[in-house]
Amino acid sequence: MSQAEVTIYTDGACSGNPGPGGYGVVLISGSLRKELSGGFRLTTNNRMELLAAITGLEALKRDGLRVMLHTDSQYLVNAVNNGWLFTWEKKQFARKKNPDLWIRFLEVYRRHRVTLAWVKGHNNNTENERCDALAVAASKLPGLPEDEGYLADGEPEEII
DSSP states (O other): OOSOSEEEEEEEEESSSSEEEEEEEEEEETTEEEEEEEEEEEEOHHHHHHHHHHHHHHTOSSSSOEEEEEESOHHHHHHHHTSHHHHHHHTTTTTOSOHHHHHHHHHHHTTSEEEEEEOOTTSSOHHHHHHHHHHHHHHTOTTOOOOHHHHHHOSOOOOO
16 A cells, blocks of 8 residues: 555644643544544643654554654645754653653654644645544643643743
């Protein structure tokens, strides 16, 4: 099979930055489709973008899959595709935001053969729009939990 075995679309949303946030994920494999979402009381957009990708990859039931991951997060795509993430890792994420999520991302990213593709957000891409709707809805749920990683980091991240 030359195509991806699994296609994942992800998006994160945050009302304010920081503020209440959510993530949305759509996984597609053949005729199978799964949607996932969640939210936090106080977080950032970049954290939700990362968590969406992590959640999608963690939902896969087998290792070694070919995955095409679509995201409108240049933060994520550039970090991986330009190799910055691997330099950050070698430097133990010194002075980098979201080390908890980057470490978690690398662990699940390395279990598969992942290709990251950037998609323009809010540009009528059906699956990206669905992820955005899931993320926004999740960010508005009552009783959202704390994003412990964000609280441990202590300050808002740079917007990229």
